[in-house]
Amino acid sequence: MSKPIEIANGSHEIKIYTVQNRDRVMYQLSYYEGGKRERKTFGKLADARREAKLILGRLAINAQGVAEVSTSDMESYVVAKKHVESTGLPLHVCAETFALAHAKLAGRSVSLLDAVDFYLDFHRCSDLKKGLQEIVDEYANSRKAMGVKPDHLANVKRQLGRMGKAFPDRTLATLRTLDLDKWLGAQESEPETKNSIRRICVSFGRWAQANGYLPNNRPTEFNGMMRYQEPPSKVVIYTPEELRTILEAVQKNRPELLPWTACAAFLGARVSELALLRWEHFSFERGRVEIASQKIRQKARRNVPLNDALRAWLLPYQKESGPICDYADPRAALNRAVFGTEVTLKDNAFRHSFISYRVADIQNVGQTSLEAGNTPDIIYAHYLELVGPKEGAAWFAIKPTTSAALPAAQAA
Numbered sequence: 001m002s003k004p005i006e007i008a009n010g011s012h013e014i015k016i017y018t019v020q021n022r023d024r025v026m027y028q029l030s031y032y033e034g035g036k037r038e039r040k041t042f043g044k045l046a047d048a049r050r051e052a053k054l055i056l057g058r059l060a061i062n063a064q065g066v067a068e069v070s071t072s073d074m075e076s077y078v079v080a081k082k083h084v085e086s087t088g089l090p091l092h093v094c095a096e097t098f099a100l101a102h103a104k105l106a107g108r109s110v111s112l113l114d115a116v117d118f119y120l121d122f123h124r125c126s127d128l129k130k131g132l133q134e135i136v137d138e139y140a141n142s143r144k145a146m147g148v149k150p151d152h153l154a155n156v157k158r159q160l161g162r163m164g165k166a167f168p169d170r171t172l173a174t175l176r177t178l179d180l181d182k183w184l185g186a187q188e189s190e191p192e193t194k195n196s197i198r199r200i201c202v203s204f205g206r207w208a209q210a211n212g213y214l215p216n217n218r219p220t221e222f223n224g225m226m227r228y229q230e231p232p233s234k235v236v237i238y239t240p241e242e243l244r245t246i247l248e249a250v251q252k253n254r255p256e257l258l259p260w261t262a263c264a265a266f267l268g269a270r271v272s273e274l275a276l277l278r279w280e281h282f283s284f285e286r287g288r289v290e291i292a293s294q295k296i297r298q299k300a301r302r303n304v305p306l307n308d309a310l311r312a313w314l315l316p317y318q319k320e321s322g323p324i325c326d327y328a329d330p331r332a333a334l335n336r337a338v339f340g341t342e343v344t345l346k347d348n349a350f351r352h353s354f355i356s357y358r359v360a361d362i363q364n365v366g367q368t369s370l371e372a373g374n375t376p377d378i379i380y381a382h383y384l385e386l387v388g389p390k391e392g393a394a395w396f397a398i399k400p401t402t403s404a405a406l407p408a409a410q411a412a
Contacts, residue, residue, distance in 0.1 A: 004016055004017045004030075005049075007049070007053065009059075010033070011059070011060060011238065012032075012059045013031070014029055014030070014056060015031070016029055016045070016048050017030060017050060019041075021041075022284075023405075024043070026043060026046075026096065027040050027042045028040070028042075028048075029042070029048055029051060029052055029055070031052075031055060031059075032259075033055075033059065045387035054090075058092075069072065082095075093234040101115070118383065131171075132163075132171060133164045135208065138211075139204055140156055142207065155200070156204075159197045160201070163180075163183065172208060172213055173213075175221055177221045177222075177225055180222065180225050182198060183228045184201075185226070189388070191229060191230045191231070194228045195227060198222075198225050198228075199226065201222040202220075202222045202223055205222035206220070207291050218243050235356070235382050235386065236349050236352060237348070237349055237353040238343075238346070238349050238353045238389070239391075240395045241344045242398075243265055243395065244398050245341050245342070245343050246261065246265075246341075248401075249289055250334065250338070253336075253337045253338075254336070257325065257327060257330060259314055259315060259325060260274060260312060260324055260325035261312075261330075261334060262309075263289075263314075264351070265325060265353065266309050266396070267291065267310065268304075268308055268351050268354030268371060268372045269291050269303060269351070270351060271274070273291050273292065276292045277291070277324045278322060278327075279321055279322055281305065281315070282318075283306070287305060287306045287311075289304050289305075289310075290302075291303075291373070302370065302371075306373040309396050309398055309399055312399040312400055313399070313400060353395070354372070354385045355372050355379060357392040357395035357396065358372070358393075359384060360385075360387045360389050360391060360392030361378055361389060361392030361395070362392075365379050365384070365410065
């Protein structure tokens with residue numbers, strides 16, 4: 001055995017011996033404490049030296065303070081030693097850790113246990129094996145099971161998929177509002193689109209809470225995401241003269257498109273709702289039309305009046321069943337039908353026109369909102385007083401001046 005390494009503090013001495021144990025070199029501490037010889041073995045010399053210094057420090061403190069230790073101090077030491085046994089850590093390490101944590105909580109009306117409970121609750125799902133993308137897929141499948149429309153479902157997958165790719169090494173529980181705001185703010189999208197993405201994220205967060213992926217006793221990080229200021233939408237409408245030009249051009253050039261065009265003008269339905277309209281939805285006897293909505297926040301369907309103008313344009317085309325239009329893209333067909341006229345087609349102008357002229361004609365915001373499938377606030381903000389009562393009456397007085405030409409197949 002080689003000569004031992006000696007480490008001393010003047011009053012105590014610890015020797016480190018190099019020993020052989022089954023072809024392995026080990027380092028053994030040898031010292032006296034409490035009248036007994038103690039030994040500890042380490043695989044690394046650095047670890048043996050570190051432990052030797054800790055022991056010397058403890059022995060020195062014990063030697064100086066043993067005369068001053070009271071009975072209550074000794075009892076406290078024994079109890080503390082018992083409490084920390086399960087940690088496997090020395091008592092002085094536990095005391096130091098507590099002191100540092102206590103200092104960080106200074107001035108706050110919470111205890112260290114409160115802080116630990118908060119952390120465990122907030123990170124209660126951190127040990128789940130599911131990655132962010134897997135949870136996103138599960139959310140999308142749940143929306144599909146609820147009957148969410150395919151186009152909205154595809155958008156959910158696309159937007160949340162982008163979020164997942166932006167944070168490849170993060171779990172759902174560790175995403176923070178600041179990071180989410182930076183990600184969304186960097187998107188090259190209009191404020192309306194960003195707000196739409198934010199709504200998807202908020203819904204995802206609420207679902208994650210309900211399914212145990214996030215704590216449910218506080219708002220999620222998604223709830224705190226920034227809302228973007230949307231510029232006022234510009235409402236564009238047709239004049240009654242332009243509408244007559246459009247209807248007569250369709251009547252002449254593409255009569256099979258006339259039911260779709262008349263419904264767009266006199267029902268105020270969204271383009272997605274027009275695509276769902278069938279002749280079975282029209283009750284000419286009761287004077288009602290049933291409109292089904294694809295908007296996930298709207299009621300499934302609503303009944304609106306079949307006004308005299310729409311009835312007059314539709315009667316020559318009335319069928320028992322089937323879609324009102326067979327065109328895959330009615331708006332493209334409409335553009336070809338009005339080619340050569342002085343009318344320029346405008347985005348969403350049929351719906352804007354219906355709401356503007358309808359509220360001017362009947363002077364009833366509530367009734368108009370029910371027929372259009374939006375809120376009175378929207379009408380007050382965007383449509384009220386765009387036109388006067390005379391223009392409103394003129395819009396709904398537009399009827400065919402000649403017999404409407406029927407599609408060849410129907411005329412036969």
